[in-house]
């Protein structure tokens with residue numbers, strides 16, 4: 001399912017946070033949204049999932065306007081893992097992942113063996129199957145993050161929005177989650193990422209946000225240049241193609257290294 005964002009502008013209070021943003025993300029693509037703090041990445045994802053309504057512009061999923069879809073239909077198409085964990089009551093891990101099934105079930109319909117199998121598979125994919133009966137609130141930040149990803153997988157949406165999916169995760173689980181995301185078949189993934197080397201390694205294309213606008217986009221090799229890192233991220237860096245992975249690899253350089 002492809003995602004098209006056309007001339008989206010959005011404000012929070014009096015502040016314009018997104019300014020005529022245009023993006024076209026192809027079906028099955030892993031797209032990375034990168035940018036400094038406050039550049040508008042989360043706000044863009046919130047507009048795509050209709051948590052925030054834009055001032056102007058339209059968003060379509062395979063040509064269908066999201067603002068014309070019912071909430072149920074939108075959740076069948078699109079799942080979001082946001083930075084905020086929405087849970088206030090003490091649910092078990094199983095119950096949290098089961099919530100991902102609700103767009104596919106009738107009102108008050110009992111859970112089926114099919115739902116249970118999907119929950120088990122989703123938990124297995126994120127390596128959390130042993131935690132199925134644990135209380136969600138007792139989990140560590142990284143464990144919670146993996147359960148929220150399992151919930152999104154159980155939703156079986158064709159578009160997956162991930163806001164900082166590797167935030168809180170140790171390096172093993174960062175790679176586990178990004179490997180999983182990359183292997184998802186026929187699913188369009190749009191992920192806001194701070195780790196530029198993870199973005200370079202896993203994303204087909206990268207979109208760079210700066211002050212509410214798209215400053216650049218293209219393949220990681222095209223986008224992640226020394227000049228862009230200096231201008232947008234205000235860092236000095238050495239950039240190579242890694243001999244083993246054949247992907248762009250960034251080494252960040254401290255000011256002291258440059259001027260000592």
Ligand SMILES: Nc1ncnc2c1ncn2[C@@H]1O[C@H](COP(=O)(O)OP(=O)(O)OP(=O)(O)O)[C@@H](O)[C@H]1O
Nearest residue numbers: 012013017035036037038039040041042043044192
């Ligand atoms: N509820 C809010 N009230 C006021 N300002 C907000 C609110 N939410 C976001 N903003 C502002 O909107 C701008 C964009 O925020 P957003 O969270 O989209 O940025 P981001 O690129 O995701 O940042 P980060 O990398 O820090 O997560 C920021 O300047 C932020 O302070």
